[in-house]
Amino acid sequence: MTDMEDLAKQLPKMTIKELRDLAKELGAEGVSGMKKEELLDFIRKAKGITEVRPRKGAKKKAKADLSIKELKKRIVSIKAKRAEALTKGDKRMATIYKRQINRLKKMTRKIAQPAAGSAG
Numbered sequence: 001m002t003d004m005e006d007l008a009k010q011l012p013k014m015t016i017k018e019l020r021d022l023a024k025e026l027g028a029e030g031v032s033g034m035k036k037e038e039l040l041d042f043i044r045k046a047k048g049i050t051e052v053r054p055r056k057g058a059k060k061k062a063k064a065d066l067s068i069k070e071l072k073k074r075i076v077s078i079k080a081k082r083a084e085a086l087t088k089g090d091k092r093m094a095t096i097y098k099r100q101i102n103r104l105k106k107m108t109r110k111i112a113q114p115a116a117g118s119a120g
Helices: 003-013 016-025 036-047 057-064 068-088 091-119
Strands: none
Touching: 003 036, 016 036, 068 091
């Protein structure tokens, strides 16, 4: 791999501070107000790098195959785990379970949204 390919793969993994420093070296102004995507775009254009995107198609298909019923079953089981963690006093795991529940709820809304849009 060339240095440019290495840099292209490392850019998305870099922190905002690192990206700002690199952008300043390349002559950017107002980097403190830029968001990460803007910094990445600027650096890529300055270095002449085409964007490298990881393949995520297979992962998205797996999530789309889940039905709302399956997701709700998962939510119920995680809620039970969360209740158990709360009774044991394990706040860390309770918080983790709460986040998982919220993600699953969000997924159910995403799956239900196209169906609701076509009905009405």
